[in-house]
Amino acid sequence: MEEDSSSKGISNIKVPPKYENLKLLSMWEEVRTLGKHPDRRSYHTAVMWQDKMLVYGGQDLSEGPYGDLWSVEIGQFGQESWQQVAIEDKGCISRHSAIVKNDKMYVFGGTNGVEEFNKTLVLSLNTMTWKEYPGQNNLPPPLDSHTSCLYDSDQGPLMIVFGGYSHGERTNQVYILQLDTMKWTKFETSSKQPEIRSSHSASIYNHCLFIFGGISDEGEKLNDFWKLDLKARVWTQIIGNGELPVGRSGHTSVVYKDFLIIFGGMKDITKETNDLHSYHFQSNSWTNFQYEYQVRDPVSPDQLEEYKKNKASLAAMKDKKFSTEPSPNRSPIRRPTFMDSSRGSPARRQTVEGDGTPQYRRRRTLYEGPMSPLEGRIKGKLPHPRDGHSAVINGDIMVVFGGDRHQMPFNDTYVYYLLEENIKSPARLDNS
Template sequence: MDHLLKVPNNPFELHIDTSPLDDSESSLNHWEEIRFLGRHPSRRSYHSAASWNEKILIYGGQDLREGPQSGLWSLNLREAYFDAEPWEEIEIPGLGPLCRHSAIVKDDKMYVFGGSNGDREFNTTSVIDLNSRSLTVIPPERPDLPPSLDSHTACLYEDVASSMVVFGGFAEGVRSNTVYILNLSTQKWKRAQTDEEPSPRSNHSSVVYNHCLYIFGGSDDEGEKLCDLWKLDLRTYHWEKIIGHGQIPTGRSGHSAIVFKDDMVIFGGMRDITKETNDMFSFDFLTNTWTMFQFEFQIKDPVTPEQLEEYKKRKSINHNHKHKTVPEPTSPAKTPSLHISKSPDASPVGEGLSFLKKKNSLYDGPPSPLEGRIRGKPPHPRDGHSAVVVNNFMYVFGGDRHQMPFNDLYAYRLVETTIKTPVQT
């Protein structure tokens, strides 16, 4: 079957891509670009992103021409219609421009730490109540308060108590390899007393899996891109360098990392100055095995100017004659169709995809550059983007390429067999 872009309220179909949509053939078939009408967050990179109640939360970031960005934005994946404005800017008094910070969400609170406003760096910990939309700041006169940090990482760790684990970044202008932990209940910081440590770094990635913090990549003091992987036991504070097997990623910084089942998934990042990538790797925590399951691709917009002109002509013809020859179709935004994978490992309806069945469907969107879903289109190469997981989908937002920021949104359907299958040469 051809890959089509179906146009709401129009019976004509544009043939955009003739490749079959077979899950076993390519990781590319799991991507969709999501385009909405209405207001969007401005273009930005090195922002923070978190998930909350099936929503994506985007805060801050930078545009190198315009400086640090402000605004907390929310996208409700459960209620997002394609004829509405699903992005909402949440007004939080006292929340200003910030970039290269970190943020986590626990229950109904978002914890924002560090970052820069373009003039100075901070070691402030702000707590945003997402229900009351209010902001409080944890008092700074605490023992073991971290120094001002930016380009670090922070992860939520759930054990006897819930904690925010901060690692690396620039500590007052010098790269760091120190671990700081904030107890979310007592709101007290402590510096973890660790043994052998990874080298100092910035713009790395970090995830938590099975009581361990995993650190990958980043930039060192010479600006070299790192490809080492370290594991910190969060109960003993023992560091271990992981000797991985398989297809180990090249060094990179500004990439993203998420956890899906027993794997870490790495997307994109900067491999060298002005050399961003959009390749993908998985790391199996149980076997220490790396798998490259998506090559780097140079992406072109699937809708050419000629195709748009043809679409406009057909739309004009349809508008003039639809009362004679063409029945009025039902908008897919009102009666969505759900594309379900034929793969036995795909999430069944009623579990990971249940919320999509109701409202937010994976249909082939219109050819407009403003709205719809374009299936089979991965993001452009980039760094400084964000990635979060909601209901077995990885959502990638923003970032930049050659210092040109994005504000686009992509969804990647996570299937265990796909991310564990090496890409075919």
């Protein structure tokens, strides 16, 4: 892979020399801000409210889950700053779901690393106060790694929940929360359902719920595409034209005009991607409009060498201390991985103390180098391949935050300018 020096502003990207549409890469911009940032995390939630992106919860595999809320203004890039929002502590949470309706954020399910939840939390965004609704007769059951979408139906606003883990087992059930009454019901359908899955994506378009990908019960990365007609209560598998995305999990999907946009995800263990695909609802056609690119790590060779030296020094000190301390029955603490269990919820099994409190190991990553002196927009800067990130739409831009690569979390922010002529044009090779 060679770096194409003819493309200005994207010198940080390794690209094949024959790509014709490198100009599309300039649609990406990294947003760098000064001041305090959210901790690095994945499997959080992000929602838009009044030109602000709100990020809640999430996890770092070595630090554990978080319970904080952060806000960043989206409409004034170049002058943004992150702000931590003061809220009542409702405990740490990740792999939950969230939607916004009017001035309230509705949060459902998730896990704190030990147990799954089926409570619903409602945050008033005007007063920043919580109201908690416990599960009603175990409906829905405790869930994590599911999806939730807002659907403005003829009967009022609904929260549509699909899939995820229920009591450690994947599911394909649909549950509906009536936001006006805060009553849950199980949504019964009269057709064949998608197979059970978790870490998929879900979006609403034209009274239908669209589901793509995820992880099957056998741990397979799925790339099937389904539509649930919310009025007729009928599932239909969609066989679209064009280049269907490969199987993946932990990706995101957003709706822009008449398009579904899919970004990133994990294709295999330690194999994340940063490609972009669109699905045009009207023509039933898929388009791969950005290939996968490998982006250089945000550390210099000198920083990498310093990191290795520090790591070796710390390891030597640890070994020396270990050898001098009499602890014959010491048992090692194992850090959880995304594939910790083929059936249990990924990345949720960590060492637990006698009182039931989850314990996490702290660790350094290569992404803890010095702060960049740059701020504002870095044009042509692509996100690293990742999964467990979030993506939201604000006008004609898609905003991507966080996620992780090889279990190394991010807290970076990117925007992608959505132009219809770009997202419906296939990525091509210049064969001349």
